[in-house]
Amino acid sequence: MGLKSSPIMRWLILFLAALAAFDVAPSNGARILAVFPFISKSHMIVLNALTKELSSRGHEMVVVSAFPQEKKRPNYTDIDIMPDLKEIMEETTGKNLFYAGKMPIYKQSFVMWGKGLGATEAVVKGSRFKQLLKDERGFDLVITEVFMNEAIYGLAYHFQAPLVLVCPFGGFHWHNYASGNPVPLSYYPNPLLEYTHKMTFTQRLSNFLFTKTWDLGHYFYYLPRQEALSKKVFGLDTPSVQELEASASVVLVNQHFTLNYPRPLMPNIIEVGGMHVSREVKPLAKEFKDFLDGAKEGAIYFSMGSNLKSELMGDDRIKAFVQAFAELPQKVLWKWQSDSVPGQSKNVKVAAWMPQQEILAHPNVKVFVTHGGLLSAQEAAFHGVTLVGIPVFGDQKLNMRKAQLGGFGIYIDFNNVTKESIQWALNEALHNPKITEASRLRSAQYRDQPESPLDRAIFWTEYALRHKGAKHLRSAAADLCWFQLNLWDVYFTLLAPVILSLLLCKKCCCGRKESAIADKKGDKADGSKKKKQ
Numbered sequence: 451m452g453l454k455s456s457p458i459m460r461w462l463i464l465f466l467a468a469l470a471a472f473d474v475a476p477s478n479g480a481r482i483l484a485v486f487p488f489i490s491k492s493h494m495i496v497l498n499a500l501t502k503e504l505s506s507r508g509h510e511m512v513v514v515s516a517f518p519q520e521k522k523r524p525n526y527t528d529i530d531i532m533p534d535l536k537e538i539m540e541e542t543t544g545k546n547l548f549y550a551g552k553m554p555i556y557k558q559s560f561v562m563w564g565k566g567l568g569a570t571e572a573v574v575k576g577s578r579f580k581q582l583l584k585d586e587r588g589f590d591l592v593i594t595e596v597f598m599n600e601a602i603y604g605l606a607y608h609f610q611a612p613l614v615l616v617c618p619f620g621g622f623h624w625h626n627y628a629s630g631n632p633v634p635l636s637y638y639p640n641p642l643l644e645y646t647h648k649m650t651f652t653q654r655l656s657n658f659l660f661t662k663t664w665d666l667g668h669y670f671y672y673l674p675r676q677e678a679l680s681k682k683v684f685g686l687d688t689p690s691v692q693e694l695e696a697s698a699s700v701v702l703v704n705q706h707f708t709l710n711y712p713r714p715l716m717p718n719i720i721e722v723g724g725m726h727v728s729r730e731v732k733p734l735a736k737e738f739k740d741f742l743d744g745a746k747e748g749a750i751y752f753s754m755g756s757n758l759k760s761e762l763m764g765d766d767r768i769k770a771f772v773q774a775f776a777e778l779p780q781k782v783l784w785k786w787q788s789d790s791v792p793g794q795s796k797n798v799k800v801a802a803w804m805p806q807q808e809i810l811a812h813p814n815v816k817v818f819v820t821h822g823g824l825l826s827a828q829e830a831a832f833h834g835v836t837l838v839g840i841p842v843f844g845d846q847k848l849n850m851r852k853a854q855l856g857g858f859g860i861y862i863d864f865n866n867v868t869k870e871s872i873q874w875a876l877n878e879a880l881h882n883p884k885i886t887e888a889s890r891l892r893s894a895q896y897r898d899q900p901e902s903p904l905d906r907a908i909f910w911t912e913y914a915l916r917h918k919g920a921k922h923l924r925s926a927a928a929d930l931c932w933f934q935l936n937l938w939d940v941y942f943t944l945l946a947p948v949i950l951s952l953l954l955c956k957k958c959c960c961g962r963k964e965s966a967i968a969d970k971k972g973d974k975a976d977g978s979k980k981k982k983q
Contacts, residue, residue, distance in 0.1 A: 479508035479525070480590035480915050483582075483609065486515040487531070487573040487599045488566070489539050491756045492825055493618040496704050497595060499726040500616060500907055502526070507908065512589070514573075514582065534576035538568055553843075558642055559664050563672045566598020570676065574601060574683045583608060583683075591915055596625055596701070600676040603694035604684035612699045612919035614911055619824050619845060620705040620723075623661050624668055628695035630927025630935065632714045635661055639711075644847035646855050647711040696928040699914035699921070702907050704824065708895040709831055710852065718923035720910045724828040724896070725903035731811040738783070738809060741799050745781040745814040748880065751835075752819040753785035753806060755826060758842060761787050767867045768792070774872040780816070780880070783809060810835050816886075817879040822846035827853065834893030836879045836886060840864055857888035 484501050486494065494517045505511040505525040516535050518528035532539070553561070573579055592606040596617040606613035617625060623640055626633045636654055639645035640661050645653050676691050689697075699718065706723030707713075715721070734742070742749050752771070754760050761768070768791065775782045776795035784791065786800035794800065806826070809815060810833040820826045822839035827849050830837055837859035839850035853859025860875045879885060901909075914920045933939055 479510060481510045481587065482512070482591045482593060483589040483605065483611075484511060484513045484515075484593040485602055485605060486513070486595045487535075487569055487602055488595060488597050489516050489532075489535050489569060490618075491517060492823060493595065493597065495825060496618040496726045497616060499904055500593070500702070500911070503904055503908055504911065512582075512585075514579070529578050529582065531573055531576060531578055534572050534578065535569060538565075538572060555642065555660065556663075559667055562598060563667070567672070567675055567679075570599045570601050571679060573599075574679065585609075591911070593911070596621070600673065600691040600695060601680040601683065603691055603698075604680045604688050606697070607688050607694060608684050612914050613694065613697060614914055615695070615698045615701045617701065617703045620710050621703050624665065625701070625703075626719075628692060628928060629698070629701060629716050629719060630696075630925045630930065631716045631719055633661075634713065637711070638713050639848065640664075641845040641848055644841075644851050646851055648855075697919075697924075699919045699923065700910045702910065704828075706828075706896060706899075706903070708892065709828060716923075716925050716927075718920070718925075720906065722903040722907040724832060725907050726825065727829055727832045727903075728807055729902055732805070732808050734805065734808045734812065738805065739812075741781060741783065742809070742812045742814050747779040747781075748816040749781045749783065749812070749814045750775075750778070750817045750819060750876065751783045751804075751806075751809050751815050753804065753826070754821045754840075754842075755823045758821050759787050760785065763867075770867055770869045770872055772798075773869045774876065777873070778876065807833075817876060819876075822850040822853075824849055828896075830889075831858075831892050831896045834890045836860075836889045838862065838875045838879050840867060856892060857885060858892045860885070 482504060484497070486497050494515060497515070498517075498519075501511050501513050502519075502523065505523055508525065510525045510527075512527045512529065514529040514531055516530070516532040516539070518530045519526065589609045589611045591614060592609060592611045593614045593616060594602050594605065596615045603613060620641060623633050623635075623638075635658050637647045637649070639647065639649065639653075640657055643653075643657060643660060645657060649657060673691065680688055680691050680694075688694075701719045702722045702725075703715075703719060704723050704725065706721050709723055733739070752760075754763070771784075772791060772793045772795070775784075775798050776793075778797060780797070782798045783804060784798055784800045785802070785804050787802050789800070791798065791800055807829055810818060810829055815833075815835055817838055818826065818830045818835045819838045819840070820830070822837070822841035823846060827837065837850070837853045839846070839853060839859055840862045841847040841850045842864055850859060850861045854861045860879055862871055862875055899906075927935055
């Protein structure tokens with residue numbers, strides 16, 4: 451009997467066909483735990499791009515977040531922690547975030563520390579997290595977000611698995627410290643300051659003082675609380691949160707040098723900026739397609755992101771946009787939470803949800819009026835759409851200053867939103883050929899990569915798996931104290947003899963001077979005695 455007709459071969463073929471039909475993960479697929487404790491939909495857009503792609507490539511994903519998938523996926527288990535974060539979420543969504551921009555800069559650190567500590571504590575105290583710790587199958591890799599949740603890093607120690615960190619934005623300055631990555635404050639602006647990489651002396655001074663003041667609070671106020679939380683959950687033998695962060699195999703950062711300012715990066719810090727941006731344009735829903743297809747003069751897309759609600763920006767600003775849009779020949783798509791905008795003109799279409807990437811991909815969309823969020827800026831850059839930014843808080847001002855400096859964006863101060871300022875900005879964005887060309891150039895530069903950012907993120911995540919944590923990527927700088935890393939001990943050693951020599955010289959000179967003065971006094975005394983005699 452031939453091999454082709456053997457019962458064993460037939461059963462093998464049927465078994466492989468069944469595996470393909472049910473999309474069972476291949477035997478070499480890893481079991482990966484991903485934990486994202488911060489309640490931000492925009493963050494999850496980036497993070498979910500990675501977890502969904504890993505599952506589609508055969509890895510078994512267990513994902514802990516407040517935003518589970520709407521549809522079940524193969525190789526994908528969601529652990530919904532929204533019940534643990536519900537109170538924090540309601541408190542956040544109940545606030546008008548447009549007023550966050552008015553908060554003094556020195557208060558922002560305390561607000562962020564409070565939110566991070568509160569969310570992390572709520573998650574680790576929850577029953578779902580406690581149940582996760584009892585998982586007996588274990589994990590081959592732990593992925594977690596880098597955003598005010600350092601206590602969560604203890605999961606890598608608990609499951610004895612390599613750690614991969616994912617930063618959903620360009621990163622705060624302290625994210626570099628654990629990896630020993632340079633933070634050149636002379637041209638690397640703090641993300642919460644709206645400076646460019648070409649700072650004046652005053653700006654460099656402000657950048658330095660603000661960053662170092664933040665560091666003091668971070669190390670002496672914030673980290674000890676995350677440390678205490680980590681020890682309480684994972685045990686006293688758990689390495690410090692700084693040691694765990696320094697042990698990370700790979701850090702995936704949502705930035706790219708064409709969109710952010712170029713800076714030095716260690717081998718294990720990988721730029722994956724825009725990994726959420728789809729390279730395949732999906733077809734638009736008919737209502738949006740018909741609207742944009744009919745925009746013969748071009749179209750403008752207006753959205754303030756997932757957290758800011760346009761209806762809360764203030765009546766005067768809403769009126770200014772309505773009046774400015776009414777006088778345009780272009781059509782306008784406006785992400786608006788209600789059915790209509792007061793005074794809405796015929797060239798404006800509103801909807802509570804819009805497929806942003808598909809809209810930006812439409813050839814008739816020329817301008818994107820935005821809050822300047824990083825994800826929106828990346829999507830606009832990919833599709834070559836000019837930005838008109840009205841930043842409010844966080845890194846939005848930094849992003850829009852970068853767009854303005856690069857010539858592919860126009861910055862409008864939130865306090866200067868008027869009909870006239872909107873009309874001026876839109877006219878420039880629509881009709882200034884230099885701005886249009888800069889937007890196209892930036893798109894070409896960003897697209898010119900050897901692989902997609904998502905493919906790059908997958909490669910390095912799997913690299914950490916293949917090489918058991920890839921410790922060879924880790925720089926020795928991560929093991930040095932701050933004074934060793936900055937060579938303060940060397941400077942002290944070199945300067946100490948000089949300082950001692952100067953002190954000795956000073957002492958000798960002072961001794962001679964005192965002796966000379968004493969001699970003079972003695973001579974005067976002897977002279978006066980002789981005169982008396």
